[in-house]
Amino acid sequence: MSLLSIQDLKVSFATRRGSVEAVRGISLEIRKGEVLGIVGESGSGKSVTSYALMRLLERNGRISGGSLTYGGIDLRQARESTMRDLRGREISMIFQNPRAALNPIRKVGHQIEDVLRRHAKATRSNARSAAIRALEAVRIRDAEARYNAYPFELSGGMCQRVVIAIALACDPKLLIADEPTTGLDITTQKAVMDLIADLIAERGMSAMVITHDLGLAAQYCNRLVVMKDGEIVEEGGPETLFSRPQHAYTRKLVDATPRPGASVRQLLPLDQRSAEPQLPKAETPLLEIRDLTKTYQGRSGPVHAVKGISFEVRKGESVGLVGESGCGKSTTSSMLVRLIDPTSGEILFNGRDLARSPARNFARDADRARIQMVFQDATDSFNPRHTARQSIAEPLARLTNTPKRQRVARVEELADLVGLPRPLLDRFPHQLSGGQKARVGIARAIAVDPQFLILDEPTAALDVSIQAIVLNLLVDLRTKLGISYLFVSHDLHVVRLLCDRVIVMRDGEIVEQGTAASVMETPSHPYTRELLAASPKPPLPAPPERTAAE
Amino acid sequence: MAGRLRTIGLRITHAIPVILGVVVVSFLLTRALPGDPAVYFAGHAADEASIEEVRTALGLDKPLPEQFLVYAGNVLTGDLGQSLSTGQPVIEDLAHRLPASLELTLTALLLSCTIAIPLGVLAATRPGSAVDHLCRVLVTAGVSLPTFFTGVLLIYIFYYLLGIAPSPLGRLDFIYIEPDRITGFYLIDAAIAGDWETWTGALKQLVLPAITLTLFTLAPLARMTRAAMLSALSSDYIRTARAAGLTEDKVLFTYAFRNALLPVVTTLGMVFSFTLGANVLVEKVFAWPGIGSYAVEALVVSDYAAVQGFVLAMALLFVVLNLVIDLSYTLIDPRIGFETR
Numbered sequence: 001m002s003l004l005s006i007q008d009l010k011v012s013f014a015t016r017r018g019s020v021e022a023v024r025g026i027s028l029e030i031r032k033g034e035v036l037g038i039v040g041e042s043g044s045g046k047s048v049t050s051y052a053l054m055r056l057l058e059r060n061g062r063i064s065g066g067s068l069t070y071g072g073i074d075l076r077q078a079r080e081s082t083m084r085d086l087r088g089r090e091i092s093m094i095f096q097n098p099r100a101a102l103n104p105i106r107k108v109g110h111q112i113e114d115v116l117r118r119h120a121k122a123t124r125s126n127a128r129s130a131a132i133r134a135l136e137a138v139r140i141r142d143a144e145a146r147y148n149a150y151p152f153e154l155s156g157g158m159c160q161r162v163v164i165a166i167a168l169a170c171d172p173k174l175l176i177a178d179e180p181t182t183g184l185d186i187t188t189q190k191a192v193m194d195l196i197a198d199l200i201a202e203r204g205m206s207a208m209v210i211t212h213d214l215g216l217a218a219q220y221c222n223r224l225v226v227m228k229d230g231e232i233v234e235e236g237g238p239e240t241l242f243s244r245p246q247h248a249y250t251r252k253l254v255d256a257t258p259r260p261g262a263s264v265r266q267l268l269p270l271d272q273r274s275a276e277p278q279l280p281k282a283e284t285p286l287l288e289i290r291d292l293t294k295t296y297q298g299r300s301g302p303v304h305a306v307k308g309i310s311f312e313v314r315k316g317e318s319v320g321l322v323g324e325s326g327c328g329k330s331t332t333s334s335m336l337v338r339l340i341d342p343t344s345g346e347i348l349f350n351g352r353d354l355a356r357s358p359a360r361n362f363a364r365d366a367d368r369a370r371i372q373m374v375f376q377d378a379t380d381s382f383n384p385r386h387t388a389r390q391s392i393a394e395p396l397a398r399l400t401n402t403p404k405r406q407r408v409a410r411v412e413e414l415a416d417l418v419g420l421p422r423p424l425l426d427r428f429p430h431q432l433s434g435g436q437k438a439r440v441g442i443a444r445a446i447a448v449d450p451q452f453l454i455l456d457e458p459t460a461a462l463d464v465s466i467q468a469i470v471l472n473l474l475v476d477l478r479t480k481l482g483i484s485y486l487f488v489s490h491d492l493h494v495v496r497l498l499c500d501r502v503i504v505m506r507d508g509e510i511v512e513q514g515t516a517a518s519v520m521e522t523p524s525h526p527y528t529r530e531l532l533a534a535s536p537k538p539p540l541p542a543p544p545e546r547t548a549a550e
Numbered sequence: 551m552a553g554r555l556r557t558i559g560l561r562i563t564h565a566i567p568v569i570l571g572v573v574v575v576s577f578l579l580t581r582a583l584p585g586d587p588a589v590y591f592a593g594h595a596a597d598e599a600s601i602e603e604v605r606t607a608l609g610l611d612k613p614l615p616e617q618f619l620v621y622a623g624n625v626l627t628g629d630l631g632q633s634l635s636t637g638q639p640v641i642e643d644l645a646h647r648l649p650a651s652l653e654l655t656l657t658a659l660l661l662s663c664t665i666a667i668p669l670g671v672l673a674a675t676r677p678g679s680a681v682d683h684l685c686r687v688l689v690t691a692g693v694s695l696p697t698f699f700t701g702v703l704l705i706y707i708f709y710y711l712l713g714i715a716p717s718p719l720g721r722l723d724f725i726y727i728e729p730d731r732i733t734g735f736y737l738i739d740a741a742i743a744g745d746w747e748t749w750t751g752a753l754k755q756l757v758l759p760a761i762t763l764t765l766f767t768l769a770p771l772a773r774m775t776r777a778a779m780l781s782a783l784s785s786d787y788i789r790t791a792r793a794a795g796l797t798e799d800k801v802l803f804t805y806a807f808r809n810a811l812l813p814v815v816t817t818l819g820m821v822f823s824f825t826l827g828a829n830v831l832v833e834k835v836f837a838w839p840g841i842g843s844y845a846v847e848a849l850v851v852s853d854y855a856a857v858q859g860f861v862l863a864m865a866l867l868f869v870v871l872n873l874v875i876d877l878s879y880t881l882i883d884p885r886i887g888f889e890t891r
Contacts, residue, residue: 056789056793083795084795085795086795087794088793089795092793092794093790093793095786095789097786100785100787102787102790103787103790104809104885105808105882105884105885106804106805106808114791114800114804115794115795115796118794118795119795150884150885166790167794
């Protein structure tokens with residue numbers, strides 16, 4: 001018996017350039033106790049579907065066709081007051097970016113009470129104890145004390161638990177989770193997903209999990225639906241979908257999902273795979289880090305962000321730096337790229353100690369051009385008023401003596417190198433897609449022929465299929481140009497694909513380092529094992545030959 | 551809570567150097583004014599010798615640092631000097647005129663808030679609706695009409711044409727007796743004295759200038775409320791609140807409005823400080839015996855003690871105002887006080 005049934009749903013948005021159809025006639029059902037995963041890349045209409053069924057679409061959006069039925073109630077025709085009674089009591093929702101999803105200036109306990117009292121699950125006198133019980137239900141320790149906390153006093157994972165507590169406070173029958181783990185650390189991600197799965201099972205709820213992460217969906221859902229451009233392209237059990245994807249798009253997604261055993265080339269669709277790259281042998285050291293520390297002066301005493309780490313990066317080598325937020329990996333990369341000064345220690349680059357050259361003056365240092373960085377946020381790291389051409393040309397103009405004419409030629413050469421079509425060079429950042437911006441960011445970083453490139457989660461914000469392309473581009477560039485990489489990431493699968501060696505950091509210390517294979521296959525430190533265990537394990541796809549005939 | 555109290559304490563101690571700076575600046579500023587006060591003080595018929603005499607009597611022949619020490623010492627004992635034009639001690643003049651200005655400004659702001667904030671909220675919840683357009687018209691009119699114009703227009707309509715308003719000649723018509731001074735605010739003093747006739751008389755006088763100022767201060771407040779509400783309403787936590795089925799009132803007021811309050815309070819502080827200084831025009835039009843017109847008159851005749859007193863009083867008021875605003879932030883936003891640095 002189905003709890004929710006969506007028939008031929010269409011959602012359109014009124015924009016300045018006319019009406020845009022975001023969901024184009026999808027039909028799906030969720031049965032009692034079932035967990036349905038909706039998987040798709042950005043713009044596939046997966047979130048819009050969930051907002052439509054909650055009737056929480058933006059002002060310019062409307063349901064333009066089809067029907068939505070929940071437990072016999074027609075959600076499309078229901079009055080707003082009926083919807084308000086349903087929301088939170090029958091159907092609840094949790095969101096990505098949990099910290100922003102909570103009212104920043106209201107105690108979390110009060111936010112839970114608001115829902116409880118709205119749906120008459122508690123009265124003024126017992127609301128407090130009911131809210132504390134709701135916090136305990138999401139396994140928050142010391143719930144009594146957390147009741148009085150504000151969101152900014154809690155970690156991201158803890159905030160997500162509070163969001164879940166709000167959603168589940170009134171025992172709804174259907175839970176919609178919209179990218180519930182995006183932006184959370186990998187171990188937190190696992191803890192949150194496990195918690196959601198446990199609660200769903202405990203209470204016999206149904207759920208709709210919306211995610212771009214195929215691996216995650218496969219692990220936690222009974223059934224998957226793959227969406228593309230507002231349509232459902234395929235539906236099935238996770239195992240079947242992975243082993244025998246029917247639709248070309250599903251195949252592409254399955255392929256692009258980083259997984260153990262696949263090489264970086266195998267992330268690409270079959271027809272786009274070029275020969276495996278021949279990577280240079282790395283022997284001579286390029287960068288040697290010795291006993292590097294960074295201590296910040298905090299309010300309650302000094303904060304040891306990096307506590308004496310040592311490692312080296314050889315010429316032409318790619319080293320992965322892995323760890324969760326707050327482990328000191330960003331501080332480390334900022335020190336290496338010489339944006340901040342270390343408290344003590346040496347940064348030997350080609351034998352010269354860069355730590356002695358203060359960060360303030362490093363822009364004029366001869367080694368400035370040799371160490372470059374690709375930033376995580378491809379949008380915010382560009383001047384919004386500069387075209388792609390200007391952005392790429394800027395380091396050339398500032399760090400080299402290239403005459404203007406040659407700069408123009410060099411920018412076009414770089415565009416070709418990173419696979420950015422030349423006509424796109426005159427576009428502004430907001431006119432480029434995520435993948436194109438990533439290419440511009442890489443082109444800008446390699447414009448001045450650096451020997452060492454720090455890549456700070458360059459694919460974290462990209463869809464998997466785009467990520468696959470960008471990762472391959474990075475591998476190609478390394479083969480062609482012989483640049484050394486320090487690849488900062490929290491995604492172990494991605495690091496395995498791209499790096500020769502891996503460094504695992506925790507609390508400002510290196511807990512383990514070694515070749516990618518040894519760290520991944522036989523981790524020696526319990527923390528590394530914990531990280532590996534926490535990353536989603538997608539079912540292995542069948543060898544490509546079997547479905548290649550499609 | 552302890553963190554919050556510490557921030558409040560810290561914020562109050564921060565005000566001390568500002569006040570010291572204000573004393574120095576008000577002293578230097580008046581010394582930089584063109585014109586020789588000794589000449590004015592000595593009067594028209596004075597000759598060189600008597601001017602010198604006055605100069606010595608005023609202590610103006612001493613070097614600047616010494617003059618400053620004398621001045622600072624006097625300020626500490628509450629002696630701001632003697633006004634040349636009124637012949638009264640400056641401190642008494644200020645004590646008389648500051649409440650007049652404050653009464654006018656506060657009434658206008660109160661009125662302004664009660665109109666602008668609901669208007670901004672309504673406009674934000676119904677973008678593109680009639681209320682939104684009304685808000686836009688009012689805001690545009692408010693900023694583009696200068697206060698002296700609206701003032702004169704209101705007098706023309708309500709006093710000259712309709713005859714409902716009393717003559718625009720100060721705080722109280724001569725037929726009433728000034729209430730005993732307790733706070734200096736006529737409305738409050740009359741109420742304390744239980745003299746409701748005077749209270750009504752004072753209120754009648756207050757209405758037109760207050761409306762003039764209200765129209766002027768309405769614009770930034772309504773605009774800011776609308777913008778702050780719009781951005782609050784589009785944030786993620788509002789979506790969470792809606793998804794939890796909370797009522798629209800709860801979403802609007804407990805969730806959106808409290809978050810939108812911060813920028814509104816900031817704007818309120820700014821509006822308050824600039825109206826206090828800038829309502830000279832309104833005071834002139836309505837012959838309101840406020841601090842603004844006092845300062846202008848003093849400035850014209852190089853009455854430096856009065857100008858100095860005015861600058862000092864205003865600056866202190868600004869310091870106190872900013873303090874109050876900062877403190878009200880800590881009440882609205884729990885995040886303040888925990889920030890590093």
